[in-house]
Amino acid sequence: MSPLNDILVLDFSTLLPGPMATLFLADAGARVIKIERPPTGDEMRLYQPSVQNEGINFGMLNRGKESLSLNIKDADAMARLRPLLEQADVIIEQFRPGVMARLGLAHDDVRALNPDIIYCSINGWGSTGPKATLAGHDLNYMAETGVLGLSVDSTGAPILPPILAADIAGGAYPALINILLALRRRDQTGEGCLIEVAMGENLFPFLYWALGNANALDRWPVAGGETVTGGTPRYxxxxxxxxxxxxxxxxxxxxxxxxxxxxxxxxxxxxxxxxxxxxxxxxxxxxxxxxxxxxxxxxxxxxxxxxxxxxxxxxLQDPHWAARNTFSRSLQLGGKTIPALPSIIAPALRSTTVAPQAPELGSLTP
CATH class of the missing domain: 3.30.1540.10 (formyl-coa transferase, domain 3)
Structure with missing residues (x-):
């Protein structure tokens, strides 16, 4: 039995952080329903490259989910959503602070229908503070938390990172961890909760060594001068x-x-x-x-x-990954079968019945 086989997740998120978190929830057995705005749905459906008009990025992140095509701004949207809101265990969204409230879908609104709900909001800077409504992408979060300034080339210019650390390590993973902790606490107390995941804020733990030295010794890190930034021949x-x-x-x-x-x-x-x-x-x-x-x-x-x-x-040609079956799961995309994104859910906890493809837009829409 998959550990989350009795959990219903409503996913209002798009692009990367929320969809990756719910991908792993689906891998653990949860039923995940994406709420997508017609006529195009999640923007990532349209991202290139694609196979037979199916976006590869969307397919990688949304395997095993279902799709409800619904404009939540429509007058009848709440009536259509209400049965799902009353049944849901988890809601995840990543709009800027205040957007869900304007739509009548804030935590308090949903809790009035479903007191046990676990409500997870992913945003860039948190819902309070001067930057709360500031738009940003991964590069901005790394730039404004000091991460980018510690990775420079020989001229001292920051190097463009090839991974989306804020979206994944600062957004998707903390969301997944906290949702699972909230589900565990609900098992103990019967209470739901509100979770806020601020992607920029969650980058600071990666600088634990720099923060310790700065705050305890007033010694601030120097790009190219620290153990992990080029300051030793040993690294x-x-x-x-x-x-x-x-x-x-x-x-x-x-x-x-x-x-x-x-x-x-x-x-x-x-x-x-x-x-x-x-x-x-x-x-x-x-x-x-x-x-x-x-x-x-x-x-x-x-x-x-x-x-x-x-x-x-x-x-990818390293035989180590084949020996570990790292890419053993498949994704069906545009008539092709390719390796699925490796799951961080341990094999013993994964569902064996997750659909091998992303949902068609509106697959649940009457």
């Missing part, structure tokens, strides 16, 4: 002879000793406390003498915490 990216890159992270002394032994660094440079810049330069010079494959052969069987930087295509 660096080095170029190889064939213009590949070695991600070297032998932080602990035992790993560092193995690393410098393979490189053959003399003792005065192996002691990186004397002159870290000199050690880093020496390591870079040695790494540049051999190709990436040669280095991985040299490190074979050694605990050195070193990896070659792979392309995504190379990474």
């Amino acid at each position: 660096q990216i080095y170029r190889t002879l064939d213009n590949r890159h070695l991600a070297a992270a032998p932080l602990e002394d035992r790993f560092w000793a193995n690393f410098v032994a393979v490189l053959g660094l003399p003792p005065e440079l192996a002691d990186d406390h004397r002159d870290p810049a000199a050690t880093r330069a020496a390591v870079a010079e040695v790494i540049a003498r051999k190709n990436a494959a040669e280095w991985m052969q040299a490190f074979e069987g050694m605990d050195v915490c070193c990896s070659i930087v792979l392309t995504l295509q190379e990474a």
Whole structure:
């Protein structure tokens, strides 16, 4: 039995954070109904690329859900929604603060119909504070929380991140965690609750090390000058002879000793406390003498915490993922069958009956 097989989720969210959270709820057995505005539904349905006019991004994030096509601004919308609102266990939305209230669907409105409801609001900055109604995307949240300023290139300019950390790690995952905790508490007390997930705010835990130093010692982090930002030869990216890159992270002394032994660094440079810049330069010079494959052969069987930087295509060809069945689930999309997004729900807790495709717009609409 799936742990959430008796849970009904109404998903008013679009794009990424909310849909990813409800994707994993569906993987755990919940019934998820997307409330989508006609005539196009979730904007991501129209995003390119697509297969046979089915948006790939939408398909990846909305596998196993159902769709109710409804303009919640219509006069009869509440009458149509009321039976679902009364039955729902969870509501998730990610409009700007105040939008659901104007639609008559705020937490208090829904709680009047369903006192046990767990109501999750995902937004950028929270519902209070000067930035509450400020529009933003992932890049903005990382820029305004100091995350982006700590990842820079050789000129000191911030590097554009390839992952949407605020949307996923700051939005989808906290929403999922708190919804599950709220369901557990409701089992104990019978009470629902209101959950607010502020994506920008939830990025700060990733800077735990910087916040601790800043608040306790008044020592503020410097891009390129900290352990995880390039301030040590033990946590660096080095170029190889064939213009590949070695991600070297032998932080602990035992790993560092193995690393410098393979490189053959003399003792005065192996002691990186004397002159870290000199050690880093020496390591870079040695790494540049051999190709990436040669280095991985040299490190074979050694605990050195070193990896070659792979392309995504190379990474997916790694037999490790096949051995773990990481991409064993399928997604049917535009007449094709492709690997589904790996689920963070443990295999023992996943539903085995989740539909392998995203819903057609209005699949539940009479």
